[in-house]
Each structure stands twice: as C-alpha cells, then as structure tokens.
Amino acid sequence: MLSEVWLTTIDRVARRVLGPADRTGVPLVSEIRALSELYTRGRHAMHLAGGPRAARLRFFLPRDLPKIEGPLSFLASRGLLPRERTWDVVDLGAGYGTTTLGLARLAKRLDLADTIRVRAIDDDPKALDVLEALAKETRGGSLAGECAAVELEPMVGSVAVADPSILVKGRMIALAGFVMNELFTSSGTSTRPIDDPDRLDVLERWLARITTALRPSGTFVVLDPALREPTRVLQTLRDRLQSKALDVAFPCPHRAPCPLLSRERDWCHAELPLALPEPLAELAREAGLRFEGLSYATLALRNAAPEPPRARDATIVGGPIASKGKVELHLCHDARLTRLDWMSRDGDPPSTLHRGARVTMDREPTAERARHGRDVVITPD
Ligand SMILES: C[S@@+](CC[C@H](N)C(=O)[O-])C[C@H]1O[C@@H](n2cnc3c(N)ncnc32)[C@H](O)[C@@H]1O
Numbered sequence: 001m002l003s004e005v006w007l008t009t010i011d012r013v014a015r016r017v018l019g020p021a022d023r024t025g026v027p028l029v030s031e032i033r034a035l036s037e038l039y040t041r042g043r044h045a046m047h048l049a050g051g052p053r054a055a056r057l058r059f060f061l062p063r064d065l066p067k068i069e070g071p072l073s074f075l076a077s078r079g080l081l082p083r084e085r086t087w088d089v090v091d092l093g094a095g096y097g098t099t100t101l102g103l104a105r106l107a108k109r110l111d112l113a114d115t116i117r118v119r120a121i122d123d124d125p126k127a128l129d130v131l132e133a134l135a136k137e138t139r140g141g142s143l144a145g146e147c148a149a150v151e152l153e154p155m156v157g158s159v160a161v162a163d164p165s166i167l168v169k170g171r172m173i174a175l176a177g178f179v180m181n182e183l184f185t186s187s188g189t190s191t192r193p194i195d196d197p198d199r200l201d202v203l204e205r206w207l208a209r210i211t212t213a214l215r216p217s218g219t220f221v222v223l224d225p226a227l228r229e230p231t232r233v234l235q236t237l238r239d240r241l242q243s244k245a246l247d248v249a250f251p252c253p254h255r256a257p258c259p260l261l262s263r264e265r266d267w268c269h270a271e272l273p274l275a276l277p278e279p280l281a282e283l284a285r286e287a288g289l290r291f292e293g294l295s296y297a298t299l300a301l302r303n304a305a306p307e308p309p310r311a312r313d314a315t316i317v318g319g320p321i322a323s324k325g326k327v328e329l330h331l332c333h334d335a336r337l338t339r340l341d342w343m344s345r346d347g348d349p350p351s352t353l354h355r356g357a358r359v360t361m362d363r364e365p366t367a368e369r370a371r372h373g374r375d376v377v378i379t380p381d
Contacts, residue, residue, distance in 0.1 A: 001274060002062055004277070005146060006062055006277075009142045010057060010062060010134075013133045013134055016133065018057065021054060023058075029283060029286045032287040032289070034052060034055075035055045036289055040225075040227065053130075056096055056127075059283050059284075062277070062280055063280055063294070064177075064178070064294070065098050065105065066105075067099075067177075067223055067296045068102035068103055069106050070272055070356055071223075071300045072102075072221065073106065073110075074251075074300075074358050075221075075250065080302065081173075081219070082112075082172045084172075085114045087107070087115070087116050087172050087173060088117050088170070088172050089103065089117065089118045089119070089174070090118070090121065090175070091118055091119070091175045092121055092174065093122055093176060093183075094127070094128065095177070095179070096130045096134070097134050097135065098177055100116070100118050100131070101135075101143075102177075103173070103175065104149075108146060108147050108148045112148075114148055115148060116148050116149070116150050116151070117153070119155055120154050120155065121157060121159050121167060122156065122159075123158050124156075125156045128156065131152065132152055135152045139151070159176075159179070163209055164206060165213035171215065171218060172218050173218060173220075174211075175221055176210075177223045180203070180224055181194065183203070184199050184203060195232070200236060203237055204241065207220070207237060207301065208244070211241075211301040212246075213303075217302065217304045218302070219302050220300070222299045223297070226270070226295035231267040231297035232267050234298075235260060235261050235267070235268055236261065237299070238299055239257050239258050241301065242255055242306070246301055246306070247303075247305065250299070250300035251299075251358065252332070253309060253310070253313035253315050253333055254309045254313075254335050255309055256335030260332065268332070269296065270354070270355055270357075271294065271356060272294040272295075272296075274293070274294050276291050310360075311333075311364055312363070313333060313358065314332060314338075314358070314378065315333070315358050316332075316355050318355065320349060320353070320355075325344050327344070327349055328340070329353065329378075331359070331365075334364070338365045338367075338368060338369070339370070340376065343371065353380060359378040360378065360379055361378050362377040362378075
C-alpha cells in the first residue's frame with residue numbers, strides 16, 4: 001500500500017501546480033466519476049481530456065502507481081532488469097508520471113537503482129509540469145525515502161509516430177503506461193475501432209521498432225486498461241510479435257499462440273491484491289468505483305533472443321473463484337489451460353497466487369482439471 005507521504009506530497013503539489021484547476025471534496029468526486037466513464041467508454045477521447053486534472057493527480061495517479069510492479073517484480077526475480085545503479089528510461093505518454101514513479105518506487109524498495117534518468121514524452125505540456133514537480137520531490141524532497149531519484153528530461157511531442165526508434169534509442173527500459181490504447185485510433189478525419197486491422201499493423205511495427213531500438217537486453221513494458229477490447233488487442237499483438245522471434249518476457253510462460261484468444265469472452269489481465277489507502281478508497285466509494293484490487297493488462301518485450309520456455313512455468317489467468325469447498329485458479333502453460341482446484345480444507349491460496357502471477361509447477365498437469373496438492377503444486381515466482 002502507498003504510504004501517507006505520497007498523499008500529502010500529492011496534495012501539496014496539486015495545490016501549487018494545478019491552481020484554479022485543483023479540486024477537493026464533492027467537485028473532485030464528480031471529476032473522478034466523469035473521467036472514469038471516459039476511461040471505460042471512449043478511450044480515444046481520453047487524449048482530449050487533459051481537463052480533469054485534479055482527478056488524474058489526486059486519485060488516478062496514486063491508485064494506478066503500483067500496477068507497474070506486476071511485470072517489473074517478475075523481471076527483477078529473473079534478473080532481467082539493468083544491473084547499473086543509474087537507469088536510462090523513456091516514458092512514452094508519461095502524463096503525470098504514474099508509471100515512471102511506480103518504477104522509481106520499486107527500484108528503491110528492491111534496492112535496484114539510485115537514479116532513474118527519464119526522458120518523459122507527452123503532447124500535454126501541463127502534464128509534464130506536474131511530473132516535474134513530483135520528480136523534484138524524489139530528489140531530496142518528501143519522496144526521497146520512497147523512490148530512486150528521478151532526473152527528468154521532459155519532451156513535449158507525439159509518440160504516435162511511424163518510427164519511434166529515435167525517441168528510445170539506446171535506453172535500458174521503455175514504458176508505455178495506459179497510453180497505447182489511445183494511439184492510432186484515427187485515420188485522417190475518421191476514428192477507427194481499437195481492433196481495426198490497419199491499426200494493429202501500425203501498432204505491431206510501433207512495438208517492434210521501440211523494442212529493437214533499446215540497448216541489447218533492454219525491456220519495453222506496456223500497461224493498458226484491463227478492459228476486454230484493449231486487452232485482446234495486446235494479446236493479438238503478442239502473438240504476432242513472438243512469431244517474429246521477439247522475446248515476450250511477460251506475462252506468457254510459453255511461445256505458442258495465446259489460448260485465451262480462441263474464446264471471445266476471455267481476456268488475459270492481471271489483478272494485484274492491493275488495498276487502496278483509506279482516503280483513496282473513500283473517494284473510490286463515493287465515485288462508485290471499485291476500491292479493492294488493481295487490474296491491468298500488460299506485455300513486457302525484450303530486445304534479446306527469446307529464452308526457451310520452461311515446461312513447468314505457468315501464469316494464473318483466471319480466478320480465484322470461490323465455490324463450494326474449493327477455490328478455482330486457471331493456469332496458462334505450454335499453450336494449454338488447466339483448471340486448478342484448491343480445496344478449502346487446505347486453507348485459502350496465498351495472496352501471491354493472484355490473477356497475472358507467474359508460478360512454477362512441480363510437475364506438468366496431464367488433464368484439463370487438476371487438484372492442488374494431489375496432481376500439481378504451484379509456487380509463486
Ligand atoms: C491515460 S494517460 C496515462 C499517463 C501515464 N503514462 C500513466 O501511466 O498514468 C495517457 C497520457 O498519454 C498522453 N498521450 C496520448 N496520446 C499521445 C500522443 N500521441 N503522444 C504523446 N502523448 C500522448 C496523454 O496526454 C496522457 O498524458
């Protein structure tokens with residue numbers, strides 16, 4: 001959970017940087033509700049929604065900040081993050097800095113880096129002003145105990161360019177937090193559906209160019225909303241990229257086509273079992289939003305030859321679903337799905353076995369349904 005210092009820092013920065021656009025109390029709740037509807041209904045309209053600035057800074061930033069931990073902690077557990085104490089990062093569509101600050105927070109907590117040099121690109125200069133104010137707090141200010149120091153290189157401009165390699169060249173890590181679903185959603189004067197075939201072609205090239213422009217072994221982490229359409233777009237792009245020998249390091253434990261694409265009703269997203277700090281939970285309740293669990297969709301691509309898949313690796317892609325006498329978890333492994341029954345008499349599965357977690361199985365299950373303890377034992381990575 002985010003410590004209180006985040007909320008007091010955000011409050012101070014909001015008062016100073018947002019000026020008349022700042023909101024608290026009922027007007028803030030209305031802004032949060034309006035922005036949430038925009039997020040879930042018309043993502044492409046988000047781009048025009050620089051307006052609800054208080055909702056973005058005071059609510060969505062601290063709510064979404066821990067989401068990057070999902071892919072990053074897995075990469076850290078496999079030794080796939082940079083070994084240097086200073087990281088060169090590019091944040092595409094950096095906004096107010098949610099993803100950059102989430103990365104800096106994890107780097108501090110796991111003692112992976114002291115300084116994060118971030119080229120932060122956004123076409124909204126006001127967003128970058130907020131990010132600069134927060135980044136300053138990481139450099140000897142109130143967030144210094146929470147984050148690695150963020151040194152910012154703000155860059156106002158579009159990331160929706162045919163060849164983004166110039167923007168990312170030689171960086172160790174590229175980030176695209178909750179922005180990809182907004183990109184290339186119009187062609188000329190007309191809007192196009194998020195899964196438009198031409199859009200998918202453009203995005204496939206965009207992702208590949210960014211990944212291969214990173215330094216060798218560099219990683220590109222994409223986060224997108226855990227909604228069905230953008231998530232299935234991410235899964236489709238994953239299939240295309242990995243068939244071209246790009247290394248998809250997370251979340252997939254295998255290199256075969258995604259089994260969750262075959263059923264229209266499925267989408268592969270993650271859910272971190274993290275509670276919101278009480279003041280944010282209260283805002284969420286008042287705005288009619290969920291206040292438990294953090295969901296997102298993700299893809300981590302590496303500029304490296306794909307590592308051979310390990311037969312006993314799996315990702316939890318469904319559940320936990322409690323039913324009589326058991327909790328059900330769905331495992332994706334070796335291009336197959338296995339329904340795993342965790343019997344209640346064995347206690348509840350630990351919170352580390354959440355949707356999106358990578359796990360290791362002690363043996364490969366042989367049937368579509370398996371019982372934990374009897375047929376297979378899973379442990380979180
Ligand atoms: C939903 S916000 C996400 C911000 C941040 N990355 C995060 O993780 O919360 C999307 C951001 O992308 C920016 N954006 C959208 N389209 C863009 C484009 N074509 N070029 C640059 N920035 C863009 C918006 O201005 C906005 O700040």
